[in-house]
Amino acid sequence: MSKARQTYGEEFQAEAVRLVLEQGLTLQSAAQRLGIPKGTLTNWVSKAKAPGT
Secondary structure, eight states: OOOOOOOOOHHHHHHHHHHHHTTOOOHHHHHHHHTOOHHHHHHHHHHHHSTTO
16 A cells, blocks of 8 residues: 655745755755655755746
C-alpha cells in the first residue's frame, strides 16, 4: 500500500523559500529545520527563481 502524498500550504512554501533565498540557509539545513524532503524544497526554490514569478 502506498503512502499518502503530503501537501503543504502556500504560506508554508513561501516561508521555506524565504529561509533559503533571504536568510541564506542551505537547502539541506532549511529542509531539516522544516521537516520536509530536500527535493521538495529544491523544487519550490527553483520555481521561485524562475522568470515571471
